[in-house]
Amino acid sequence: MLRLSLEKTEVLSERIASQTEDHALYGGVVPEIAARAHVERLDGLIRLAMKDAGIGFGDLSGVAATAGPGLIGGVMAGLATAKAIALARGIPLVAVNHLEGHALSPRLADDVSFPYLLLLVSGGHCQFVSVEGVGKYRRLGSTIDDAAGEAFDKTAKLLGLSGQGGPAVEREAAKGDPDAVDLPRPLLDRPGLDMSFSGLKTAVRRAAEEMPLTDKRRADICAGFQAAVADILVVKSARAMELVTHIHNAPHTFVVAGGVAANKTLRARLEAEARRAGFRFFAPPLRWCTDNAAMIALAGAERLRLGVNDAMDTPARARWPLDEASAASAPIYGAGKKGAKA
Numbered sequence: 001m002l003r004l005s006l007e008k009t010e011v012l013s014e015r016i017a018s019q020t021e022d023h024a025l026y027g028g029v030v031p032e033i034a035a036r037a038h039v040e041r042l043d044g045l046i047r048l049a050m051k052d053a054g055i056g057f058g059d060l061s062g063v064a065a066t067a068g069p070g071l072i073g074g075v076m077a078g079l080a081t082a083k084a085i086a087l088a089r090g091i092p093l094v095a096v097n098h099l100e101g102h103a104l105s106p107r108l109a110d111d112v113s114f115p116y117l118l119l120l121v122s123g124g125h126c127q128f129v130s131v132e133g134v135g136k137y138r139r140l141g142s143t144i145d146d147a148a149g150e151a152f153d154k155t156a157k158l159l160g161l162s163g164q165g166g167p168a169v170e171r172e173a174a175k176g177d178p179d180a181v182d183l184p185r186p187l188l189d190r191p192g193l194d195m196s197f198s199g200l201k202t203a204v205r206r207a208a209e210e211m212p213l214t215d216k217r218r219a220d221i222c223a224g225f226q227a228a229v230a231d232i233l234v235v236k237s238a239r240a241m242e243l244v245t246h247i248h249n250a251p252h253t254f255v256v257a258g259g260v261a262a263n264k265t266l267r268a269r270l271e272a273e274a275r276r277a278g279f280r281f282f283a284p285p286l287r288w289c290t291d292n293a294a295m296i297a298l299a300g301a302e303r304l305r306l307g308v309n310d311a312m313d314t315p316a317r318a319r320w321p322l323d324e325a326s327a328a329s330a331p332i333y334g335a336g337k338k339g340a341k342a
């Protein structure tokens with residue numbers, strides 16, 4: 001539950017129902033289980049969040065839900081629930097792009113004003129975006145294959161680490177030597193802001209297959225992998241900051257958001273680079289980096305404030321680029337099984 005006024009943004013309550021346990025047996029997310037878990041838990045979760053905030057349905061002035069991109073079953077369950085509330089209470093519905101939630105997430109915690117440069121790094125996405133206002137996003141560069149979070153998750157799986165991939169790799173990396181295993185930094189020698197992580201993943205697989213895979217070697221691979229991701233993101237961020245300095249005639253704010261932005265080594269490296277470039281740096285608190293409802297509520301409230309809402313037949317979308325114009329003109333990043341998920 002979120003209250004937005006001209007003076008401040010207040011998160012009145014927030015709840016997360018994690019499904020990690022439900023999927024753990026299967027070694028990855030099972031779409032059918034994810035969809036069912038949404039259907040089963042949403043009602044209770046909403047009730048709890050309202051109780052925490054001390055408000056009832058009659059106090060709501062709008063309802064926001066993610067309408068994509070993502071696993072379609074879960075998105076449909078959430079969107080249908082929001083439609084039901086909107087219809088029953090006669091309040092507006094806002095169908096939010098999940099990526100817009102991440103893009104606006106820094107504004108939950110701080111007075112981050114437009115425009116700002118965003119590095120959005122999550123499990124499904126890795127892109128540089130110039131955030132120029134609510135609904136005004138310009139994609140400047142993107143991964144051409146895997147997302148950074150996906151590479152963290154695959155690395156964890158290859159090394160047999162349990163729990164969510166990113167935090168597990170981060171924990172192991174803290175015990176390892178980042179220079180012990182030589183790993184590539186794909187696309188670093190090429191100009192532009194595009195990134196690539198699939199070659200790094202293959203190199204991690206090869207390193208993991210070399211026996212014996214001792215605890216020390218596992219930690220070294222994690223440290224080397226994390227350092228390689230940090231190098232890629234730092235070099236490309238430096239370039240992105242240079243580019244937006246030209247566009248806006250001055251350095252301004254550099255924001256990193258999305259699940260991977262919860263990684264402390266990465267945050268520190270990106271912050272140092274931003275400082276060097278004369279940018280203000282901001283990363284949301286950890287709980288608002290990984291997926292959360294507060295950022296979707298904020299995006300919905302910001303849209304409502306601008307008079308924007310959505311029709312009851314708005315569909316759930318498995319794919320939905322943040323910058324639709326760029327996605328249409330550079331389709332290698334767009335739809336299709338072979339295209340980047342980003």
Ligand code: KG4
Binds near residue numbers: 122166
């Ligand atoms: O934003 P998010 O919660 O969900 C998506 O929209 O994808 O991001 C999840 C991704 C996962 O790949 C997860 O392993 C990664 O963020 N992640 C991390 C850390 N915490 C979560 N990656 C590196 N270090 C972390 N501490």
Ligand code: ZN
Binds near residue numbers: 098102122123258290
């Ligand atoms: Zn996300």
